[in-house]
Amino acid sequence: MVAVRCAGLLLAALLAAGSAFAQHEHKAHGEGKKGRPPPPELGATAAVDAKGAIWAAYAEAGHVLVRGSDDAGKSWSAPVRANPAAEPIGASGDSRPKIATGPGGELYVTWTKPLAKPYTGDIRFSRSLDGGKSFSAPVTVHTDRQEITHRFDSVAVNAAGQVFLAWIDKRDQVAAGKGYRGAAVYFAVSDDRGASFRGDFKVADYSCECCRIALLPRADGSVLALWRHVFEPNIRDHGIAQLNADGSAGPLRRATFDDWRLDACPHHGPSLAAEANGRLHAVWFTQAPGKAGVHYGRLREGGVDAQRRVGGDAAEHADLAIDGKRVAVAWKEFDGTKSRLRAMVSEDGGDKWREHELFATGEASDQPRVLVRQGRFHVFWHTRERPLAVVAVP
Template sequence: MLRPCYKIALTFLFGLLLASGCHSSAKDVNAENPANRALNATVSVSFGPDGRLWRLIPTDNAVFVDSSTDNGKTYGNPVKINSNTQKISTWPENPPAITVSASGRIHVLYYADEQQQSTSFFSYSDDNGQTFSKPVLISDHADSAMHYMDQILVDNNNNIYTFWHDARDDRHSHHSATGALSLYYAVTDEPATAEFSNRFISGGVCSCCRTAITFSPGGKPVILVRMVFPDGTRDHALITMTQNGQWSKPQRTTHDDWKIDACPEHGPALSIDTQNRAHLAWFTLGDKRQGIYYAHTDDLGKTLSEPMPLGNAGHLPGHPDVIALGSRVVLAWVEFDGNATDIVIKESTDRGLTWSKDRKILNSSAKSGHPKLVSNGEKIFLSWTSNDAGHHFIEI
């Protein structure tokens, strides 16, 4: 029997199936590369402005960052972020987050079970990853409410946006469906003195489905989120920040009519190209559609292209990601044939109008994470971690 979202979120924290003056440095790290013991096969990556690839690795009681100058072929010495031992919490649907600003500042969000199960901590580095600031809390309700599903965006003016799912209240959920939390954010341009003033975006957010967030060509955040609508339907909506810094009302974008009083644990993916076309990928088991789908919208969700089904329905396709680079769009997802997990990709060279055939590029019979697509501005890469082969990082 399926359980409500918030109960599944708590269950995940205990085990899954599938500048402040204190700094730490590389001398704290054992000789063994922590990537070989990444917790729950979750590794996060981000390119810096100089093309260096930065990698964030959570382990049982510490979080590490290392980097590569050859697109993931080799990595330098890892640096430990948390000087004090913590019980690190992460799972494939809820990985830690890393991003690098245009100025080269490295920003990190990770989770530990402290004040609440899955408590979010922020740290940064201004010296090219040699040292990191003492981790600080981002939630002003950290001692009383769970918060997770973090995201970081940094704009060209070094404004740092952090987003998360927050259980502090349910007064914004005007319906009886279970598993609906609120989406909060904070924004600052100076992390050394920031207090991360918490601001509400929307209620009615499906608690265990990861939210997708990116910038529009105009430099404002755009959010694709699975909502729990008043009738219990769990479809997706786009939320955009306007030029005056306000948030639009959620614009319902998918209409699959999936009514379920339990958690899908299957968040959407979003990428926006330079001509403001938003490319979406998502999972549903609705009355109208079942499986994973791709579509695009040119008006931020008011109208949507005909959803395109992805993958082999007999191999449980799931956890899609999407990325747009110029007129090129790449999709990646997982399939499971009962014995092993495949990573499958599909490509378009005309902004999502026509598509190549599916292509399997990686395979593992061990526990693995979700595929993640990233770009250095010129090429597209896939990041994926499995317990048998470790972290894969390959050009698509």
């Protein structure tokens, strides 16, 4: 796993190694230390469809595999390849295959295909219109075909069935030369269930180079994007903007205010969810002085309400979901021996919380994902010990 196990050691590692995280991620597919097998690439994502089935996408031997479960992860269907021909696939850290479901049972899968040059990639897309039995031939979504960074893709589907795909892009850095902070956020939209895409539409300059983007469909058909942004001169807090189906984007607004100053990328993106009334909830990571760790808060214009630390000093890679007024946050936390999957639940919109430990593993593990299935929270956690594990939150 690219992810550093102890959040308390993250800043020191970054300062010592600069962009070592990104360099590690772009090792050739299958490369490991001399004489040892390569570490497992466990990056995976899960989504729940309208009927309550859980769908998971993950990488194995150059293929993105998709499997479904009708019984909350107790059993899974046989894997189906989203890409018939093997190719490099980013499947570690904040880079991983993604899956989203459409209102008609469509399955949409995206991933980053690393290219020959370090830190470069293409955003790939495939769809299934027959309930996961087969997938379309994968295509590259963006029209820009330079061998540069197009990476850290995220996918979301609005209520009308339009598919939004966002990614981190360095075309503007290449064009500007020196003096450009980080990268940029771009997106594309499909109006025909993924048969074609319109784009590339720019959201904002100066995003962080290698943190995942959180996407949240809204009732009006737009999608909110939350990402780690590089505010002047080197403040890596978070920005938020609205993506519209016509290709326009709302203004960038600052979403978190920790003042984390860093000249490197922490590979630690945020997550975003909303109540029915539109109130936004988020989890994110910072190493700002006096605030180091994972944080939860309710986002508002110009500030954050109810901000609080999540877990202990080693907490990392949190995710959240909302069902009515109920909020669930999950994260993993390394205790020196095992990675522990933990969760906390609020019944009142994020004011009071109860905490649970769900399980622990001494083997390699991915980042957790919180799902809402039939009115109950579950956590999807892909580990070497328990692949495609789904754990109900008490």
